[in-house]
Amino acid sequence: MRDVCVVGLGLIGGSVLRAAVAAGRTAWGATASAEDAGLAGADGFDVVDLAEALGRARESDALVVLAVPLPAVEEVLRRLPPDVRLTDVVSVKGPVADLVRRSAPSARYVGGHPMAGSADSGWAAGEAGLFAGAAWVVTAEDDADLEVLGDVLRLALDAGAHVVPTTAAEHDAAVARVSHLPHLLAAVLASVGADGGPLALALAAGSFGDGTRVAGTRPELVRAMCEGNRVALLAAVDDALGRLGAARGSLASTGGLAKTIDAGHAARAALVERQRAELTEVTVDLGSPRALEALRALGSRGGRVVGFDGTTVRAQTA
């Protein structure tokens, strides 16, 4: 099993390090946070300074996992050894790929994004099982290094996740709709409710509680996530504004909301249906000439990679 070097030991990076060690790998980490470093060291993990961590990665040809916030990515990229095996766990993929092209062009980079988290942050909030059952996006661009792609697949599968292969652009557009827009709408709804004063909050029940829950997430995390995906989020917000504006117009003119409510109900039913759907097993030979294309098509259909033996990818599709 390939060695793993995790840079950044917050909730996600700390959980990746734990999961790698739990899977029997040689793994170590570095972090700019003295608090996270101290806690991780006290928990028995191998934490060294960044230069030492990257030096070891060069010697053992380890997979480096970038787990720092987007604004800190570039500084780490500049310090990477040449030709390093590189992935990341940042919640937006296009901007990270751009930074890698600019600041670490020799890196053998395949982007990643485990879709797991919690309202808490820092090493103390992490756990080896954080990714169990979660989706872990892996970018399978045309120029992807197949060896490193395999490394990332194995790391994600070792952590108990299933892998969703796609491109950076498709990932960013999708998470804008199903993760960043929900956070923005939750913030808007919470504010509109609070504007109603104590009476409104006293009458708030399930729908308001559900609709505002993620507004409780630490604002700096939400901002970093949403602002980092600006272009794709703008498109999703415009879609939402268009639909909400159409509902407003219909309510004002005819008094009816059938189109909006019925479409939303059908969409929610599709989500629930998807989660219950029977899946078909398929395989992709990672050595075949159209392997990357096949993996991306799998992701576009909502499929997932559930196994990899070093040659053959085992996947499920609806």
Place this chain on the structure above:
Amino acid sequence: MRDVCVVGLGLIGGSVLRAAVAAGRTAWGATASAEDAGLAGADGFDVVDLAEALGRARESDALVVLAVPLPAVEEVLRRLPPDVRLTDVVSVKGPVADLVRRSAPSARYVGGHPMAGSADSGWAAGEAGLFAGAAWVVTAEDDADLEVLGDVLRLALDAGAHVVPTTAAEHDAAVARVSHLPHLLAAVLASVGADGGPLALALAAGSFGDGTRVAGTRPELVRAMCEGNRVALLAAVDDALGRLGAARGSLASTGGLAKTIDAGHAARAALVERQRAELTEVTVDLGSPRALEALRALGSRGGRVVGFDGTTVRAQTA
């Protein structure tokens, strides 16, 4: 204890009838649904036709509880005996009050709205404990009949609810913000997510699941609720459109979302804080000249009635 006549035996009306009987009252019901009538009768409840139910209400000076959907309210109102004690459980209060003024002007009407429910409907979905711990709005307008207000307080408290006194207008404005707008935003979000295709749905996690949950409610119920509160909902939608548009503008121009995200976080914190706040006990003498004013002020501050001995209202306020 005053007798109770429930017209409409769906989820809410059926639960009111069960709760009244469970509290030891003489109570009966009528419904236009043969299915609900059959099920309620089979469960041992006293179900008669509407004329018989209203005739008995006249004889025993019972409290009539209107528990039919808004479009069916007017027809029942026209058949009420004169000077009847009347309340309702419809989710919007201004339009019902208007209908009562027009179609049953002699009725001694005090509006009500128990803030409880579930995704299911019909007699079979109801239960005596549905209102336990829930808010039950009671309209305390200047012209409210204090005897009937007392009847409604006791019915709600018997059912295990706490009572939030307010006006029809304030109720409708508040629920537009904390109940109807959340349903509309959930529908919009579900549609925007589904537009992202199978990949987006495959990547949907907690925030999308929470934000779209109530889009799974039966569309005809959501439409009836939202369309019935048109004027107040338009104001809430305009508030949401303004805030979302401002976020869009800020993201496009400066790339920042601090104002939106921080305001939403503070509003969510206020909601959570409110639910944890220590409450102070206060009392209101229902016979005092400014009792209605005092009750409305209590509701506006987010307070609740928790007891009534026939003279003194016992309440809690933040």
